[in-house]
Amino acid sequence: MNKRHWNLIKSVVDEALTYSGDERDVYLKIILEEKPAIANEVLEMLSLIEEAEAEHFMQNVKLDGEKLLSELTSDFSLSETKKSYIGKKVGNYNITQLLAVGGMGVVFKASRTDGEFNHEVAVKILKSGFDSDENIHRFRIEREILASLNHPNIGQIYDGGFTNEGLPYLVMELIEGKPIHEYCNEKKLILAERIKIFAQICRAIDFAHKNLVIHRDLKAPNIYVTTNGVVKILDFGIAKLLDSERSQLDLTETLPGQKFWTPYYASPEQVRGDQITTSTDVYSLGVLLHYLLTDTYPFDLDEKNIHDIEQIILERDPLPPSRAIKESGNIDDIAKSRSANITSLIKPLEAELDAMVLKSLRKDPRYRYNSVSQLIEELERFEAGKPLLAKSDSARYRMNKFMRRNRNILSIAALFLITIVGFSFIYTWNITQERNIAELERNKAEQAVDFLTSLFSAGNPVNAQGEILTAIDLLEIGIERAENLSDQPLLQADMLYAIGSSFRGMVMPDKAAPLLKESLELQRKHLPDDHPDIAFTLNALGSVYWSVDEDLLAEPYLYEALEMRKRLHGDNHPDVFTSLNNYALVLKDLGRLDEAENIYRENLEARKAYYGPIHSKVTYSLNNLAFLLAERGKIDEAEHYYREGLDAVRVLQGEDHSDVAIYLNNLGDLLQKQGKLDEAEEMIRESIRIRESVYGENHSNVSRSLNVLAGVLREKKDFDAAEDAANRSLEILTAIYDEDHTHIANTLAILGDIYQQGGNPDRAEEFFLESMQMRQRLYPDGNIDLAISYNRLGYFYLNTDRPVDAVPHFTNALKMYREISPSAKFTIARVQHNIGRALLETGHYSDSEVHLLNAYNFFAESDNISSSYYRRALQHLIALYRDWDKIEQAELFENELAAL
Incomplete structure (x- = not known):
C-alpha cells in the first residue's frame, strides 16, 4: 500500500469517527461510492476500532489498546511515536498520556513542567511521516486561526513550536x-x-x-x-x-x-x-x-x-x-x-x-x-x-417562491399584487403587543385583506372581460378604493403608503409623492406625535424628493424622520442608522459636506459595532463614505474604504452580485483619477459583465459603467474605443428616457471630454453645450449638475485658448456652488482656481489674485487632499506675480514651491 493510498484511508476513517449511527452510514456511503477502491480497508479499520474500548475526545478516538495502535498505524510507526513521546518533554510540557489519533496528528495529554503554571493541556503533534510542506502549512493555519479566536466558548490554543525531531506541535486547551x-x-x-x-x-x-x-x-x-x-x-x-x-x-x-x-x-x-x-x-x-x-x-x-x-x-x-x-x-x-x-x-x-x-x-x-x-x-x-423576524418574513418568502415557480403564467399585475399582500402580512406581524391596540390592528389587517382581495378580483380575467390590466392600472384602482376607506383612516393611510411606495419603487416619483403626503397627513391626525409609521412615511417621502434632486424639499422630511427615530429608539437602532445614511445623502447633495462626512463616519462605526464588519448595511456605509471622500479629494482614504467594502460584499454576496458591480464601478472610477488605468479598466469591464448578467444589456446601470469605461479609455488615449463605449451608453439612455434626463446630459458631457482630448474641439464644444442646455431645461432654478456643466464648459474654453469665453461660465458655476452648496469648499476652491487662471490669461491681474489666493489658502491648509492642487495653485500665483511685475511676491511663492 503506497503512502498516498494510506493517507486517503486514514483521512476517511478519521472523519467517519466524528459521526455515529445514521450520520456515519451516510458519510461512508458518499465517500465509498466515490472511492470504492478503499472501501474494504476503511470498513475493516472501523470494525477494529469499534471492537476496542473507546470514548470521544475532541472529535477523535481514544485508543486504549497497544495492539490496535500498532495495527492501525504500523505503516507510520505510531506505536513508536507513543513510546518516543510519553514521559518526554515538548516545549514546557511533559507528555503523560495518549489521548487521540487523527488523520495526520496525534493528541497527547500533558502538564506544565516549569512550575510557572499548574495545569493540564492537550498537545497535538504532527505524525512522523506526515511532515510534508503542505501538512506543516495546515498546522500553521490551525494555529493562526485558533490564536485569533480568544473566546470562552472556543477551544483555545496556548502555545506551539517544533519538537526535537522537527515535527510541529500545538498546545491546546484540554476539553x-x-x-x-x-x-x-x-x-x-x-x-x-x-x-x-x-x-x-x-x-x-x-x-x-x-x-x-x-x-x-x-x-x-x-x-x-x-x-x-x-x-x-x-x-x-x-x-x-x-x-x-x-x-x-x-x-x-x-x-x-x-x-x-x-x-x-x-x-x-x-x-x-x-x-x-x-x-x-x-x-x-x-x-x-x-x-x-x-x-x-x-x-x-x-x-x-x-x-x-x-x-x-x-x-x-x-x-x-x-x-x-x-x-x-x-x-x-x-x-x-x-x-x-x-x-x-x-x-x-x-x-x-x-x-x-x-x-x-x-x-x-x-x-x-x-x-x-x-x-x-x-x-x-x-x-x-416579541414577534420574530422569521414570522413576518415567511409570507414574503413563500410568495417569492410562488412567483418564481409560476412566472410564466402570472401576469405582471398579479405578481405585483402578491407583493402588496405580502406587505400587509408583514405589517400585521409587526404590530404592537398592547392588547387594545392589537385588537384595532387585527381589525385593520382584516380590512387590508378585504381591500387587496378586491384588487385581485379586478385583475381576474373573468371580471376584466379580456381587458389586460397592468400593475399601474391595478394601483390606480387601488387609489380609487383607498378613497372609500375614510371610516378606517389608519388602514387608508397604510394602503396609500403601500401604493405610494410601490410607485416609488417603480421610479414614478410624481405619483408616489402625493400618495405619501396624504398618508402622512392621516397618520399625523390619528397617531401619536412620535410613531414608527410616521417616521417610515417621512423617510419614504424625503427619499422620493431626493431621488428627483429636490434636495431642499427632501431635507426637512429626512431630518424629522431621523430625530423622531432617535426619540423612539435611541441612537443604536437599525432605523436610526438608515435615517442617518439618508440624511447624509441629502446633505452631501446640498453641499454640506463636513456634516455629511461626519455622519457617514459615525454611522459606519455604529453599524460595524452593531452588525460586525461583514454585513450588507456596513458595505452601504463604506461605499457612501468612500464616494464622498473621493469627491472631497481624499483619494487614498476613499480607496481604502472602497477596497474594504469590495472585500466584504464579495464575502456576503459572491462574485456576481449587483452590489459587487457597484463597488467595482466606483473603485474603477477612483483608480482612473489616480492614473491606475489598467486596473481601473479591468474592474469596470467586470462591473459591466455583472450588470449585463443581472439587469440585461440595455439597462441604465450598464450605461453608468460604460460611461466610466469611456473615461478610462479616454485617459489611455484609446479615443475610438472610448467613443464607442459612450455612444453605446447614450443609445441605452435615449431608449429608456423619452425626454431630457440628467443621465443623458452626463453622457453628452463625457463625449465632449473624449472629443476634446481626441483633438476634435468643435465636436467637443457641441456636446458640452448640448449637455449644459439640457440641464438648464431640467433645472431652471439651478442645481449642482448644472454648476458642473458650467464649470466643465469653462474648463474646455480655458484649455482651448478661449479664456474670455471661460470666465462667465466659471463665474456662473461659482455663484451656483456658493448658493446651493456653500460648504463644498473643496469644489469651490477648484472653481476659484480655474477663474483665477482664466483672469490671469485675460490680463485681469487684480481679480485673478483674489481667486488664486483663496484657492491657495484652502489647498495649503487642507489635510488628506492631494498636494497636486497645492502645487498648481503656487505655480499659477508665481506666474501671476511674474506677469504683474511683482517679483518679491513671486519669489516668496517660488521658495515655498521649492520647499515642497
Whole structure:
C-alpha cells in the first residue's frame, strides 16, 4: 500500500469517527461510492476500532489498546511515536498520556513542567511521516486561526513550536466533556434551556465572524459541553479566513475524496461548490438548532446515494422541526428527553421555532438571517416574547417562491399584487403587543385583506372581460378604493403608503409623492406625535424628493424622520442608522459636506459595532463614505474604504452580485483619477459583465459603467474605443428616457471630454453645450449638475485658448456652488482656481489674485487632499506675480514651491 493510498484511508476513517449511527452510514456511503477502491480497508479499520474500548475526545478516538495502535498505524510507526513521546518533554510540557489519533496528528495529554503554571493541556503533534510542506502549512493555519479566536466558548490554543525531531506541535486547551446533543439529552434540558445554550454557540460563531473566520463545519460532534457546563466549539481545521491579507492561508483540500462538508449539515452552496460565506455557518447553525430541538434532521438522508443526497439538499424543502418530530416515530422518547409531553413540545415549535429554523435553512443565502448577529437578535426576541423576524418574513418568502415557480403564467399585475399582500402580512406581524391596540390592528389587517382581495378580483380575467390590466392600472384602482376607506383612516393611510411606495419603487416619483403626503397627513391626525409609521412615511417621502434632486424639499422630511427615530429608539437602532445614511445623502447633495462626512463616519462605526464588519448595511456605509471622500479629494482614504467594502460584499454576496458591480464601478472610477488605468479598466469591464448578467444589456446601470469605461479609455488615449463605449451608453439612455434626463446630459458631457482630448474641439464644444442646455431645461432654478456643466464648459474654453469665453461660465458655476452648496469648499476652491487662471490669461491681474489666493489658502491648509492642487495653485500665483511685475511676491511663492 503506497503512502498516498494510506493517507486517503486514514483521512476517511478519521472523519467517519466524528459521526455515529445514521450520520456515519451516510458519510461512508458518499465517500465509498466515490472511492470504492478503499472501501474494504476503511470498513475493516472501523470494525477494529469499534471492537476496542473507546470514548470521544475532541472529535477523535481514544485508543486504549497497544495492539490496535500498532495495527492501525504500523505503516507510520505510531506505536513508536507513543513510546518516543510519553514521559518526554515538548516545549514546557511533559507528555503523560495518549489521548487521540487523527488523520495526520496525534493528541497527547500533558502538564506544565516549569512550575510557572499548574495545569493540564492537550498537545497535538504532527505524525512522523506526515511532515510534508503542505501538512506543516495546515498546522500553521490551525494555529493562526485558533490564536485569533480568544473566546470562552472556543477551544483555545496556548502555545506551539517544533519538537526535537522537527515535527510541529500545538498546545491546546484540554476539553473533557460530551458532545452537545449528548449533554442536552442526558440532562433532559427543556426547549428554553436548549435555546439558551444554542445562543452561546451563536455568540461564539458571531465572534469568529467578526474576527473574519468562517467555521465551515459546524455540527453537534464539533461542539462540546465541559463537565462544568461550558460550551466549547472545536475543530476549526477547515475554517475559512475572510481577511484579504490572510486569505491565502485558507486550508485547501489535499486528499481526493475528502469532502469539506458534512451531509446532514451541508448548505446548498457547499454542495454546489460555490463560494463559502458567513451565511454558510448560519445554515449549519439552523441544522444544529433543528437537531437540538428534535433529535432529527431537516432532511432524511438514510439509504440515499450521493446524487440523491445532493439533489435533496439543493431542491427539497426542509422539514419543519414540529413535522420532523411527528414523522420520527420516536416522539414519546424525544419529548421525555426534553422533560416535556407531546403537546408542550410541539406547540412552541409550531408557534415560533419552526419559522426561525426554516429561515436559517433557506436555499438562497440572501433569504437567511443576514448574519449570526441577526440570528442572536431573533433568539433574544423569542426569549422576550416579541414577534420574530422569521414570522413576518415567511409570507414574503413563500410568495417569492410562488412567483418564481409560476412566472410564466402570472401576469405582471398579479405578481405585483402578491407583493402588496405580502406587505400587509408583514405589517400585521409587526404590530404592537398592547392588547387594545392589537385588537384595532387585527381589525385593520382584516380590512387590508378585504381591500387587496378586491384588487385581485379586478385583475381576474373573468371580471376584466379580456381587458389586460397592468400593475399601474391595478394601483390606480387601488387609489380609487383607498378613497372609500375614510371610516378606517389608519388602514387608508397604510394602503396609500403601500401604493405610494410601490410607485416609488417603480421610479414614478410624481405619483408616489402625493400618495405619501396624504398618508402622512392621516397618520399625523390619528397617531401619536412620535410613531414608527410616521417616521417610515417621512423617510419614504424625503427619499422620493431626493431621488428627483429636490434636495431642499427632501431635507426637512429626512431630518424629522431621523430625530423622531432617535426619540423612539435611541441612537443604536437599525432605523436610526438608515435615517442617518439618508440624511447624509441629502446633505452631501446640498453641499454640506463636513456634516455629511461626519455622519457617514459615525454611522459606519455604529453599524460595524452593531452588525460586525461583514454585513450588507456596513458595505452601504463604506461605499457612501468612500464616494464622498473621493469627491472631497481624499483619494487614498476613499480607496481604502472602497477596497474594504469590495472585500466584504464579495464575502456576503459572491462574485456576481449587483452590489459587487457597484463597488467595482466606483473603485474603477477612483483608480482612473489616480492614473491606475489598467486596473481601473479591468474592474469596470467586470462591473459591466455583472450588470449585463443581472439587469440585461440595455439597462441604465450598464450605461453608468460604460460611461466610466469611456473615461478610462479616454485617459489611455484609446479615443475610438472610448467613443464607442459612450455612444453605446447614450443609445441605452435615449431608449429608456423619452425626454431630457440628467443621465443623458452626463453622457453628452463625457463625449465632449473624449472629443476634446481626441483633438476634435468643435465636436467637443457641441456636446458640452448640448449637455449644459439640457440641464438648464431640467433645472431652471439651478442645481449642482448644472454648476458642473458650467464649470466643465469653462474648463474646455480655458484649455482651448478661449479664456474670455471661460470666465462667465466659471463665474456662473461659482455663484451656483456658493448658493446651493456653500460648504463644498473643496469644489469651490477648484472653481476659484480655474477663474483665477482664466483672469490671469485675460490680463485681469487684480481679480485673478483674489481667486488664486483663496484657492491657495484652502489647498495649503487642507489635510488628506492631494498636494497636486497645492502645487498648481503656487505655480499659477508665481506666474501671476511674474506677469504683474511683482517679483518679491513671486519669489516668496517660488521658495515655498521649492520647499515642497
